[in-house]
Amino acid sequence: MTFLVFIIAIVLIFDFINGFHDSANSIATVVSTKVLSPFAAVGLAATFNFVAFLVFPLKVAKTIGSGVIDTEIVTLQLIAAAVLAAIIWNLITWYLGLPSSSSHTLVGGLVGAAIASSGFGSVIYAGILKIAVFIVIAPCLGMLMSYLITIVVLHVVKGHSPFGVDKHFRRLQIVSASAFSLGHGGNDAQKSMGIIWVALYAMDKVPRDSDPALWVVLSCHAAIALGTLFGGWRIVKTMGQKITKLKPFEGFCAETAGAA
Numbered sequence: 001m002t003f004l005v006f007i008i009a010i011v012l013i014f015d016f017i018n019g020f021h022d023s024a025n026s027i028a029t030v031v032s033t034k035v036l037s038p039f040a041a042v043g044l045a046a047t048f049n050f051v052a053f054l055v056f057p058l059k060v061a062k063t064i065g066s067g068v069i070d071t072e073i074v075t076l077q078l079i080a081a082a083v084l085a086a087i088i089w090n091l092i093t094w095y096l097g098l099p100s101s102s103s104h105t106l107v108g109g110l111v112g113a114a115i116a117s118s119g120f121g122s123v124i125y126a127g128i129l130k131i132a133v134f135i136v137i138a139p140c141l142g143m144l145m146s147y148l149i150t151i152v153v154l155h156v157v158k159g160h161s162p163f164g165v166d167k168h169f170r171r172l173q174i175v176s177a178s179a180f181s182l183g184h185g186g187n188d189a190q191k192s193m194g195i196i197w198v199a200l201y202a203m204d205k206v207p208r209d210s211d212p213a214l215w216v217v218l219s220c221h222a223a224i225a226l227g228t229l230f231g232g233w234r235i236v237k238t239m240g241q242k243i244t245k246l247k248p249f250e251g252f253c254a255e256t257a258g259a260a
Contacts, residue, residue: 003076007199010083012223015192017090018102019049019227030177035170041177042229048178049185050225053217056186061212064194065201067127068107069114074202078117079195082109103191107131110195181228189220196220 027041036044065071086102086109093100107128114122193212200206206213 001203003080004199004203004205007076007079007083008196010080010087011192011195011199012219014083014087014090014102014106014195015189015220015223016227017087017094018188018192019046019224020230021090021094021100021102021227027177027181030173033170033173035173036177044174044178045181045184046225046228048181049189049228050221052182052185052189053221055182056190058190058193058211058217060187060190061193061197063127064107064110064191065197065212066194066208068110068124068131070118070122070124071198071201071208073114073118073122074198075117076199076202078113079110079199079202081116082106082113083195085109085112101135103188104131104135106191106195185221185224189217189224192220192223193217 027036027038027045030036030044031038031041083106086106089105089109090100090102111123111128193216196216197206197210197212201208
């Protein structure tokens with residue numbers, strides 16, 4: 001029982017680190033365009049990361065909980081190895097200011113620990129393939145959607161003054177950044193829910209077909225929101241300034257595509 005509490009604690013620590021690591025992705029553009037200060041942007045992201053549990057069903061939690069590795073071979077030691085590996089990698093990339101996905105890091109940790117523990121047969125390859133495909137497709141779809149939205153926006157604002165366009169899109173960018181943060185909270189907090197559910201299942205605390213309990217849902221969203229409040233300033237700088245310079249309407253297009 002004590003080790004189970006330890007597992008839940010390190011999963012919530014991972015979720016906290018995810019908050020200050022990945023949330024920078026959702027606020028970088030709104031900071032880069034100077035629509036919001038870093039402090040205000042972090043507060044906005046934290047709020048929408050937390051309230052996301054009111055919007056999204058728990059499909060991602062179920063995928064992580066039972067769609068990546070065989071739940072019958074899961075032990076608390078395996079989960080500890082996977083989560084600690086993900087935490088270490090997240091801290092390394094945060095220190096170096098490198099944008100990376102906490103979600104994919106966690107999946108990789110689970111797969112690696114499962115293979116080391118029970119061999120390649122313990123991996124659910126259909127689930128891994130689905131995740132791997134979206135690792136490749138998601139950036140391409142985001143780029144395509146952002147391109148198309150930008151073309152439409154440029155057509156709509158054609159002939160208007162740059163000052164007027166920026167004024168309107170500064171407001172709209174707050175909406176798009178909020179939507180992006182909502183999606184981040186609804187997606188990434190569920191990864192931690194799935195891991196906690198697996199740990200509880202491994203200890204026969206929950207039935208196989210159950211959903212994560214409300215305390216699991218709330219604690220995971222609270223952890224990611226608190227992590228967001230601490231901010232990922234190194235990554236904000238990289239995402240918001242070193243990759244490309246953005247105007248408010250470009251930031252709106254990028255965030256809208258990412259949220260979708």
